Amino acid sequence: MTGELDTFSLKAIPSILGEEVQAVQRSLLDTIQSTSSKMLAELGTYYAARPSKQMRPRLILLLAKATGSGYFFLNILIYFMTLSASASKDNQVSMKHTQLAQIVEMIHVASLLHDDVLDNAATRRGETSAPVKYGNKSTILTGDFLLAKLMSLAVSLESWEVAQEIPGIIGDLIEGEMRQAEGALKALRIDTFPIQILDHDVLWADYVQRIYLKTGTLFARSAKCSVLLHKNVSSDVVKAAYEYGRNLGIAFQIVDDILDFTGDDTLGKPHGNDIREGIITAPVLFAMKESPEIRALFARGFSQPNDIDKAICIIHSTQAIHRSEEVAMQYAKQAQDSISAWEPSPAKCALEELTRWITMRKH
Amino acid sequence: MTGELDTFSLKAIPSILGEEVQAVQRSLLDTIQSTSSKMLAELGTYYAARPSKQMRPRLILLLAKATGSGYFFLNILIYFMTLSASASKDNQVSMKHTQLAQIVEMIHVASLLHDDVLDNAATRRGETSAPVKYGNKSTILTGDFLLAKLMSLAVSLESWEVAQEIPGIIGDLIEGEMRQAEGALKALRIDTFPIQILDHDVLWADYVQRIYLKTGTLFARSAKCSVLLHKNVSSDVVKAAYEYGRNLGIAFQIVDDILDFTGDDTLGKPHGNDIREGIITAPVLFAMKESPEIRALFARGFSQPNDIDKAICIIHSTQAIHRSEEVAMQYAKQAQDSISAWEPSPAKCALEELTRWITMRKH
Numbered sequence: 144m145t146g147e148l149d150t151f152s153l154k155a156i157p158s159i160l161g162e163e164v165q166a167v168q169r170s171l172l173d174t175i176q177s178t179s180s181k182m183l184a185e186l187g188t189y190y191a192a193r194p195s196k197q198m199r200p201r202l203i204l205l206l207a208k209a210t211g212s213g214y215f216f217l218n219i220l221i222y223f224m225t226l227s228a229s230a231s232k233d234n235q236v237s238m239k240h241t242q243l244a245q246i247v248e249m250i251h252v253a254s255l256l257h258d259d260v261l262d263n264a265a266t267r268r269g270e271t272s273a274p275v276k277y278g279n280k281s282t283i284l285t286g287d288f289l290l291a292k293l294m295s296l297a298v299s300l301e302s303w304e305v306a307q308e309i310p311g312i313i314g315d316l317i318e319g320e321m322r323q324a325e326g327a328l329k330a331l332r333i334d335t336f337p338i339q340i341l342d343h344d345v346l347w348a349d350y351v352q353r354i355y356l357k358t359g360t361l362f363a364r365s366a367k368c369s370v371l372l373h374k375n376v377s378s379d380v381v382k383a384a385y386e387y388g389r390n391l392g393i394a395f396q397i398v399d400d401i402l403d404f405t406g407d408d409t410l411g412k413p414h415g416n417d418i419r420e421g422i423i424t425a426p427v428l429f430a431m432k433e434s435p436e437i438r439a440l441f442a443r444g445f446s447q448p449n450d451i452d453k454a455i456c457i458i459h460s461t462q463a464i465h466r467s468e469e470v471a472m473q474y475a476k477q478a479q480d481s482i483s484a485w486e487p488s489p490a491k492c493a494l495e496e497l498t499r500w501i502t503m504r505k506h
Numbered sequence: 507m508t509g510e511l512d513t514f515s516l517k518a519i520p521s522i523l524g525e526e527v528q529a530v531q532r533s534l535l536d537t538i539q540s541t542s543s544k545m546l547a548e549l550g551t552y553y554a555a556r557p558s559k560q561m562r563p564r565l566i567l568l569l570a571k572a573t574g575s576g577y578f579f580l581n582i583l584i585y586f587m588t589l590s591a592s593a594s595k596d597n598q599v600s601m602k603h604t605q606l607a608q609i610v611e612m613i614h615v616a617s618l619l620h621d622d623v624l625d626n627a628a629t630r631r632g633e634t635s636a637p638v639k640y641g642n643k644s645t646i647l648t649g650d651f652l653l654a655k656l657m658s659l660a661v662s663l664e665s666w667e668v669a670q671e672i673p674g675i676i677g678d679l680i681e682g683e684m685r686q687a688e689g690a691l692k693a694l695r696i697d698t699f700p701i702q703i704l705d706h707d708v709l710w711a712d713y714v715q716r717i718y719l720k721t722g723t724l725f726a727r728s729a730k731c732s733v734l735l736h737k738n739v740s741s742d743v744v745k746a747a748y749e750y751g752r753n754l755g756i757a758f759q760i761v762d763d764i765l766d767f768t769g770d771d772t773l774g775k776p777h778g779n780d781i782r783e784g785i786i787t788a789p790v791l792f793a794m795k796e797s798p799e800i801r802a803l804f805a806r807g808f809s810q811p812n813d814i815d816k817a818i819c820i821i822h823s824t825q826a827i828h829r830s831e832e833v834a835m836q837y838a839k840q841a842q843d844s845i846s847a848w849e850p851s852p853a854k855c856a857l858e859e860l861t862r863w864i865t866m867r868k869h
Contacts, residue, residue: 180684257650260623261643280624280687283646284680287620287653291676294657298669306661306669313654317647321543324643 200244208490319356362392400424571853682719725755763787
C-alpha cells in the first residue's frame with residue numbers, strides 16, 4: 144500500500160453527496176425525539192447524535208444516485224439542454240432514499256444499544272456506554288423502540304419488497320451473531336469436537352457464511368433496497384446492487400478482522416480481541432495453513448496462559464495478514480465488477496472510492 | 507360476585523374456536539424453529555411452548571369470526587341452504603387471521619424475554635427464567651429475532667394498514683413501560699415534586715394513559731387489525747372493534763392492578779408488588795381519596811419501613827378495591843356496548859363471555 148492510499152479518507156465522498164448525509168442525520172434525530180418519553184428521546188439520541196463513518200447511508204445514497212434511470216442518452220440530452228450549474232448525470236436522492244438510509248442507521252444504533260448491554264460494555268467510542276449511563280432496562284427498551292420505529296418507517300416506503308427486506312436484515316444480523324457465539328463456544332471447547340472441524344475449507348466456508356450474516360447481508364440487502372426504490376428499474380440493476388453490497392460487506396468485515404491484529408489505537412481495543420472471544424477469523428485461518436503450532440493452540444481452544452499472545456505472534460510471522468488482505472481485495476474487486484456495466488457518473492466514481500477506502504482503511 | 511361467576515373460566519371459549527387456537531400455536535412454533543441457529547430455536551420456543559391463557563389469539567380469532575360480512579340475510583340464507591352440521595353464521599377464520607394471532611403472541615413472547623432480562627427475573631410461571639437458563643445475551647438476541655420475524659410476517663399479510671399497526675403496537679408498549687418507569691421514579695422521589703401532582707384527576711388521567719399504552723393499545727390495535735383483514739369491511743365495524751379492544755384492554759389491566767392486592771397464589775407474586783416498584787394504580791388512587799394517611803405515605807414515596815404494608819392495609823380497609831372493580835366493570839360494559847350493533851352470532855356471544863371472564867377472573 145502506498146502512502147497516498149494510506150492517507151485516503153472518506154472525506155472526498157461528502158462533496159459528492161453534499162447536504163444529503165446531513166439530511167439523513169437530521170431526520171434520524173427528529174424521528175427518535177418524536178416520543179412522549181423523555182428517556183427514550185434522550186437515550187435514543189445518545190449514540191445516534193455521535194455518528195461515526197456514516198458509511199451505510201453513503202452507500203445507499205450513492206447507489207440511489209448511480210442508478211434509477213436506464214435512459215442514458217436522454218439524461219445526457221437533458222444535461223446539455225438544462226446545462227445549469229446544478230445539473231449532472233446523477234439522479235437526485237429522493238425523500239424515500241433518505242428514509243431508507245435513516246432506517247439502516249437506526250438498525251445500526253439499535254444493535255449498538257443491545258450489544259453494549261449483552262457485552263457489558265463500559266465504554267463506546269471513548270465515552271461512557273449507554274447501559275452504564277442509563278441502566279440496562281432503559282437501554283434494552285430504547286433498542287426495541289428504535290426497532291419498532293424503523294419498521295414503521297420501512298412500511299411507510301410503500302414497497303412490499305423493501306418492507307420485507309428490512310426485517311430480513313435484522314433477522315440475518317441476529318442469526319449471524321448467534322452463530323458466531325455458538326461457533327465461539329465450539330472453538331473454546333474444541334477438544335470435545337471431532338478433528339474434521341480443523342479442515343480449512345470447512346472452517347473457511349463457515350467463516351464466510353458468518354461474516355455474510357454479520358455484515359454482508361446489511362450491505363447487500365440495503366443496496367438492493369436503494370435500487371428497488373426507483374421506479375421501473377431492471378432486475379439486472381437490482382441484482383448488481385445486491386452483489387456489489389454483498390462483496391463490499393464481506394471485504395469490509397475481512398478488513399475489520401485484519402485490523403483486530405494490526406489496527407491502530409483509534410479502535411480502542413487490544414489486538415487479538417476476536418481470538419479472546421473464541422471467534423475464528425481470516426488471519427487465524429491462514430496462519431493455521433502455515434503453522435502447526437497455531438493449529439495446536441486452536442485445538443486446545445487457546446486455553447493455556449499466553450496462548451493468545453503466541454497466536455498473535457504467529458499470525459504476524461506468517462503470510463496470514465497479507466493473504467487475508469488479498470482475499471479482501473478480491474471481494475472488493477468483485478464488488479466493483481458487479482456494477483461495471485452501469486453508466487459512468489460521479490456517483491459511480493464515488494462508489495469506486497468507497498470500495499477503495501474500505502480495503503485501505505486503517506481503522 | 508356469585509359463586510357461578512367465580513368458577514367461570516376461559517374453558518367455554520375453545521369449544522367455539524375449535525382447532526383454531528391450536529393452529530396458531532403450531533404455526534408459532536414452526537416459525538420460531540425455522541432458523542439455522544439451534545440456540546434461537548430452543549430459546550425462542552422456551553416460553554412460547556408453554557402458552558398461558560392465549561387470550562390475545564382468542565380475541566383476534568373471535569373478532570374475525572364475528573365480523574367480515576355485512577350481508578346478514580345472505581348469511582342466514584346460505585346457512586339454511588347448506589344446513590350442514592358445520593354451517594354457522596360465524597365467518598371462517600382465514601390463514602391471515604391465524605398469522606395475525608401468531609404475530610400478537612410473538613410480540614407477547616418477545617416482551618416476556620426482554621422483561622425478564624431487564625427485571626433480573628429468576629423465574630417465569632414457576633420455572634427458571636430464560637436469562638437464568640440461557641444467559642442475558644442469548645435472551646436479548648432471541649427477543650430481537652422474534653421482533654424481526656413477526657414484522658416479516660406482518661408485511662406478508664399484504665395490508666399497509668395492518669403492517670403499520672404492528673410496529674405501532676410495539677412502540678406504544680415500550681413508551682408505556684418507559685413512562686411507567688419514569689412515573690415510578692417520580693413517585694419514589696415525590697418530595698421533590700410540586701403538590702399538584704397529588705391531584706386525583708391529574709394522577710387518574712396519567713394512570714389511564716399509562717394502562718392504555720401498556721395493555722389497551724395491544725388489545726385495541728390488534729382487534730382493529732383482525733377486522734381490517736376482512737375484505738370490504740365498513741369503517742364503522744373497524745372503529746367498533748378498536749373501541750371494543752381498547753375498553754377491554756383497560757378493564758383487563760385495572761383487574762390486573764386489583765389482583766396485585768387481592769390475587770391468589772397462582773400469580774406467584776407478593777401483594778403490593780406495584781407500590782414496591784413505585785407504580786401507582788387504581789386501588790391506591792381510590793384509597794387516597796378516602797384516606798389522608800395513604801396520601802402521607804404516598805407523599806414520602808413509601809420510604810419508611812412498613813409503609814408498603816400499611817398502604818396495603820389501608821387499601822383493604824377502604825372502598826378502594828370495590829371502586830376499582832366498578833371502574834373495570836364500566837370499561838367492560840363500554841367494550842360490550844361498542845359492538846352491540848353487530849349481528850348476533852356464536853362468536854359475538856363468545857366475545858361477551860371473554861369480556862365477562864376478564865372482569866371476573868381471580869388470576
